[in-house]
Amino acid sequence: MGFPGTWMTLDERLVYRVVPKCACSTIGQIMYYGDHGHFFDGDIHDATEGIHKWGIEESKARISEVVKAQEAYAFTCVRNPYTRILSSFFDKICGIQRNGRRYRGNLVPMLIQKYGVEVGGPDGKEEFDQIRSFRRFLLFVRDTIRFRRPMEPDIHWSSVSGHVSTFIVNGGRYNHIFFTEKFNEGMQTVLDNVELAHPVDLAKVPRFNESEGHGPKRAHPVEDYFDDLSMHLVREIYKRDFEVFKYDIDDPSNKMPIGEIDLDEVHAKLGE
Structure with missing residues (x-):
């Protein structure tokens, strides 16, 4: 590999x-x-x-x-994991990529059709229910990671x-x-x-953010996007991320780590 x-x-x-x-x-x-x-x-x-x-x-x-x-x-x-998956949604799903097109061609039309996701119109600038759409996107993410359908999981999520x-x-x-x-x-x-x-x-050093300006701005605090069901999905998908990299699995509003990374633990748990 x-x-x-x-x-x-x-x-x-x-x-x-x-x-x-x-x-x-x-x-x-x-x-x-x-x-x-x-x-x-x-x-x-x-x-x-x-x-x-x-x-x-x-x-x-x-x-x-x-x-x-x-x-x-x-x-x-x-x-x-909470802020990363939100960032992926606004950049890759709602945003127009630097080539002037939607990410991965037919991905967004499929999400609109099969999952009822809204993305803010053709240019991503129209008003839409960000919270509802994100939660539907999360169901799609779970399907790709757990069942590998309707596609293999993408590197961004x-x-x-x-x-x-x-x-x-x-x-x-x-x-x-x-x-x-x-x-x-x-x-x-x-x-x-x-x-x-x-x-x-x-x-x-300036911050080089390749996704800056690609999509609509996040309109709500991070925690507003995660109800009980979506928190359950995030825990199911990213449980190992929270554990090994010491993030707070119970509080989406706390983006900061709650412990120090133990390199020996990382190598032991992720090297299996």
Whole structure:
């Protein structure tokens, strides 16, 4: 299987397991800057050179070698399951993507037809019942993850622990896992442990948000989107994320972690 979703700096000092909707655009740009002294001009997800990616055929052998030998500082970043799934809904389902189209072609029309989801009209700018539509989307997410129908789960709503585990199962080991909600603190730990060709001053790094402006703004507090049923679904889908990455499963309004990540526990539970 290898190391899908893994990026590495050209100097092979930093290895990052990408987790969608967890500050991956900003992290990728920081890695790019560390090699080149400037940020990538455009969305870092579109870069096909200047950074090693598992998706680039020529990069696979080097990534495999470095990760298995545990020669680089390996890290990833995680996020509260409640806010992550909400972000996926507004960006990927309600939003127009950077190519000017809906995400995954016929996905949104299918959600409208089969699940009664509304997305704010053709451009995502019309008023609609965000809470009702999100809860219907959540039923679809549960169906994709539990029953793999009407489609396989998408990377933007498949569990964080699922992404993180492939790296471990295939022979990698993380040196650090940090919280999106404590980004500067966590990313600084990474930078303190490697010597990059071009040092990065986190205070001066802009936030690169590939989903910014794609969809309608969230109109309500996070907790308003989750009634008893939708909280039950989130617990069912993301139970392991809450447990391993120390988020509050009982309070959607609390986006902050309630404990520290134990790397040994992560490797033991996700390496099975």
